[in-house]
Amino acid sequence: xxxxxxxxxxxxxxxxxxxxxxxxxxxxxxxxxxxxxxxxxxxxxxxxxxxxxxxxxxxxxxxxxxxxxxxxxxxxxxxxxxxxxxxxxxxxxxxx
Numbered sequence: 001x002x003x004x005x006x007x008x009x010x011x012x013x014x015x016x017x018x019x020x021x022x023x024x025x026x027x028x029x030x031x032x033x034x035x036x037x038x039x040x041x042x043x044x045x046x047x048x049x050x051x052x053x054x055x056x057x058x059x060x061x062x063x064x065x066x067x068x069x070x071x072x073x074x075x076x077x078x079x080x081x082x083x084x085x086x087x088x089x090x091x092x093x094x095x096x
Contacts, residue, residue: 006048009043010081012047013044016031016034017077018074020058020070021071021073021074032062
């Protein structure tokens with residue numbers, strides 16, 4: 001897959017993570033709705049990220065009411081995602 005497509009899909013995931021950590025309930029609801037759509041799986045696969053593993057991240061985030069903690073978790077997850085080279089994996093992988 002072309003690197004720019006992976007970059008675009010990772011950017012979509014990063015924005016979804018940030019929106020899910022938002023204090024705005026509407027943004028969180030939009031992300032929750034997106035997680036149950038087929039497009040979510042397509043975006044994850046095209047970003048070389050395991051959709052089930054990422055769904056667990058969102059589930060963990062949903063259990064925290066502390067906005068600062070949610071933002072820290074998102075920052076840590078994005079840093080981890082950025083540490084993987086785009087062409088490092090040919091198949092979707094979990095961020096372990």
